[in-house]
Amino acid sequence: MTTAVKAKHRQQPAQKSFFQRVGLPVLIILVGLLVLMYPVISTQWNNHVQEQVAKQYEEKLQVVPPEQVNRAHDAAVEYNRTHTDGPILDPWLARISEDNAEYKEYERHLAGVSAMSQLAIPSIDVRLPVFHGTSDNTLQKGLGHLYGSALPTGGEGFHSVITGHTGLTTATLFDDLVDVKEGDAIYISTFGKRLKYQVYETQVVLPDETDSLRAEAGRDLLTLVTCTPYGINTHRLLVHAERVPLDEDEAKVLDESTSTIQWWMWVLGAVALIVLLALIWWIIREKKKSDRKDAITREVLS
Known part of the structure; x- marks a missing residue:
């Protein structure tokens, strides 16, 4: 190689290494993928946490003396018998103040473990804990029992109402409740008592149409409530x-x-x-291009 060629080569700007050229684009793309997958990851994680709470509910009951569990269940049944005319309000439009003395009494029943109950709907792969009330915080972490309806103990003349969100970006909850059909089974476990309910009707109503949530003499009823249509939430789906x-x-x-x-x-x-x-394909291609350039450079300098 002549001295002139060598001098010209030395005057050329230094070439960026392979990692310098691909590092930033790869980092940007990976961050974008994490952002894209965040809803999936967070939803699956929260679904797992909620299912674990439901599981732990049963486990915690196992260590409570049976007579204590029975007393708590019997007290809840008695509460239902003496509170048949409670307010039935849409859980997303109107709520009873949690500082209310009657609400405080309600919260004392079926308390002391991680949840009030757990609910399972096999047809849509749901297993979730049920908590007291329908506050925003409650409905972010699971299902909420509607204050004013019967506690979920079962019994003729009782009607329990369980509510849950649809459309949260961080949990599934009742997203698939719309797929529940007549004849599907719903199971609920409350302080050692396991009950089965069979779906006989679904309704779409306005938020203030709550007559169908009232108790009926001689019937043991359970209704699940969520917002509909998905993302619009102007009506309520009742199962x-x-x-x-x-x-x-x-x-x-x-x-x-x-x-x-x-x-x-x-x-x-x-x-x-x-x-x-x-x-991955782009990185491999860029690596091959970089290797070819390095080979040519070594050949020129040799």
Whole structure:
């Protein structure tokens, strides 16, 4: 190589290394993928946490003396008998003050463990804890029992109402309640008593249309409530169910794990996978190009 060529080569700006050229774009893309997948990851994590709370509810009851559990259940049944005319208000439009003395009395029943009850709907892979009331905080972490309706102990003339969100970006909750059909089973466990209800009707009503949530003589009823349509929430979806006999084998659904992967999770997962594969292909291509340039440079300098 002549001295002139060498001098010209020395005057050229230093070439960026492979890692300098691809590092920033790769970092940006990976951060974007994390942002894209955050709703899926957070939803799945919160679903797991809520299911664990439901599981722990049963485990905690196992260490409480049976006579104490029975007394608590019997007290809740008596509370239902003496509070048949409670206010039935839409949980998202009107709520009783939690500082109210009657509400404080309500909270003392079926208390002392991680939740009031746990509820399972096998047809949509739901297993969730049920808490007292319908405050914003309560409905972020699980299902809420509607104050004014009967505590979920079962019994003729009682009507329990359980509410849950649809459309949260961080949990599934009642997103799939719209898929529950007539004849589907709903199971609820309350302080050692496991009950089965069978869906007989679904309704879409305005928020102030609460007549169907009232108790009916001689019937043991359970209604699940959520907002509808998805993301608009101008109406309420009511899933009405009536108690039916429970076989011991069926009760096991309250101990089984669930797995809820919704369609939008599959879509985001597929997009993330495609982007990740494209990123890997681009990195490999850039690495080959970098290796070729390095080989040419070594050949020129040799």
